[in-house]
Amino acid sequence: MIAHVYVHAPFCARRCVYCDFAVTVNRTPAGATWLAAVSREFGTLRAWGDAPLAPELDTLYVGGGTPSLLDPRLVGRLPAALGRGNRNAGPKRDGPETLEWTAEANPESFTEAVAREWAAAGVNRISFGVQSFDRATTEWMGRLHSPSDAEAAVARARTAGVDNLSLDLIFGLPDTVSRSWETDLHRALDLSPPHVSLYGLTVEKGTQLFRDVTSGRTPRPSHARYQEEYLLAAELLADAGYEHYEVSNFALPGFASRHNRAYWSGASYLGLGNGAHSFHDGRRWWNEREWEEYAALVAQNGHGRAGQERTSPKRSRLESVWLGLRTAQGLEVAGRSVDRVVRRWEARGLATRDDTAVRLTPLGWLLLDDLAVELDLALQPVAHPPPVDAPADRANLST
Numbered sequence: 001m002i003a004h005v006y007v008h009a010p011f012c013a014r015r016c017v018y019c020d021f022a023v024t025v026n027r028t029p030a031g032a033t034w035l036a037a038v039s040r041e042f043g044t045l046r047a048w049g050d051a052p053l054a055p056e057l058d059t060l061y062v063g064g065g066t067p068s069l070l071d072p073r074l075v076g077r078l079p080a081a082l083g084r085g086n087r088n089a090g091p092k093r094d095g096p097e098t099l100e101w102t103a104e105a106n107p108e109s110f111t112e113a114v115a116r117e118w119a120a121a122g123v124n125r126i127s128f129g130v131q132s133f134d135r136a137t138t139e140w141m142g143r144l145h146s147p148s149d150a151e152a153a154v155a156r157a158r159t160a161g162v163d164n165l166s167l168d169l170i171f172g173l174p175d176t177v178s179r180s181w182e183t184d185l186h187r188a189l190d191l192s193p194p195h196v197s198l199y200g201l202t203v204e205k206g207t208q209l210f211r212d213v214t215s216g217r218t219p220r221p222s223h224a225r226y227q228e229e230y231l232l233a234a235e236l237l238a239d240a241g242y243e244h245y246e247v248s249n250f251a252l253p254g255f256a257s258r259h260n261r262a263y264w265s266g267a268s269y270l271g272l273g274n275g276a277h278s279f280h281d282g283r284r285w286w287n288e289r290e291w292e293e294y295a296a297l298v299a300q301n302g303h304g305r306a307g308q309e310r311t312s313p314k315r316s317r318l319e320s321v322w323l324g325l326r327t328a329q330g331l332e333v334a335g336r337s338v339d340r341v342v343r344r345w346e347a348r349g350l351a352t353r354d355d356t357a358v359r360l361t362p363l364g365w366l367l368l369d370d371l372a373v374e375l376d377l378a379l380q381p382v383a384h385p386p387p388v389d390a391p392a393d394r395a396n397l398s399t
């Protein structure tokens with residue numbers, strides 16, 4: 001049974017310079033069309049038997065894009081669209097029996113009406129795309145909010161009764177963007193968010209940033225700055241009492257994201273909307289990436305599926321190694337060739353090991369992708385992995 005659902009809301013008022021997500025620029029999105037499309041997609045999957053949802057969902061995540069651009073009443077209708085009652089409605093309850101219902105918001109569109117409607121509907125976790133508290137930096141990114149918008153949005157959420165808040169921050173910017181990362185981290189901490197997510201900037205093809213970097217208008221972000229800022233964040237947030245529970249996520253005790261943990265633990269999940277991915281019973285499938293194509297496909301065929309595959313045992317093993325190493329819980333592994341690899345990592349400060357698991361340090365997380373491949377090779381009966389001797393390079397820390 002599937003207990004975790006992601007719904008993609010693809011609309012943004014403007015595209016940020018670095019963004020290659022499945023979004024469409026539209027300040028006044030056709031929200032009713034969106035809700036009808038994802039509802040119809042779900043109905044088709046249910047008829048196919050591809051979406052055996054648990055009677056009670058554990059997590060529901062509305063991401064984007066910018067869900068706060070939508071008519072806020074539409075987000076509240078999602079449980080009904082999934083054929084589920086809304087056990088978050090009514091008197092507020094805490095604890096694991098409550099649905100963790102997250103919605104993403106950008107500060108400038110998180111109005112009092114959005115805060116009120118979402119809270120009344122049962123949204124109990126809000127993830128804000130803050131990225132920076134420096135106005136020149138958010139302008140460079142192409143974002144529409146000011147630092148005071150971010151602070152006001154956090155206050156609005158709390159006034160509406162939603163305290164489980166996460167702030168997204170971006171690090172590793174090009175050297176020509178001179179904001180102080182340390183100041184940004186302190187500004188975030190001043191707001192006491194229970195959760196912080198870090199995004200390491202990457203230059204993706206097709207983005208404005210890619211064009212600027214390849215034409216020489218903007219210098220390529222440096223590896224040194226990326227590493228320095230990541231390690232500084234890990235240190236400052238740990239000192240402030242946050243658990244670095246996953247490569248790019250930090251939480252005060254009790255506030256780790258249950259939805260993201262489900263992804264990292266290999267649980268089944270259902271993704272609805274354009275560009276969404278799903279995983280269940282060893283099979284993955286994904287939807288058309290562009291909103292217009294997805295919407296046309298759903299209108300025509302009742303679903304937006306673009307492809308599917310069954311995960312091979314080899315790929316499953318590499319994925320479990322990679323997912324295990326992402327988290328502070330680490331990975332339970334044993335064997336002589338594994339011991340050799342892990343001893344090398346420990347000597348370089350990349351990992352620690354105790355009786356139960358191997359865990360990467362923040363320095364190791366910077367090399368996550370390479371280390372996962374190295375450990376996976378060590379787990380193969382006959383393979384002998386080459387050591388990872390290259391200097392610490394960037395891993396893709398975006399989620």
Ligand code: SF4
Binds near residue numbers: 015021065
């Ligand atoms: S707000 Fe987020 S999803 Fe929208 S364009 Fe910017 S980075 Fe992309």
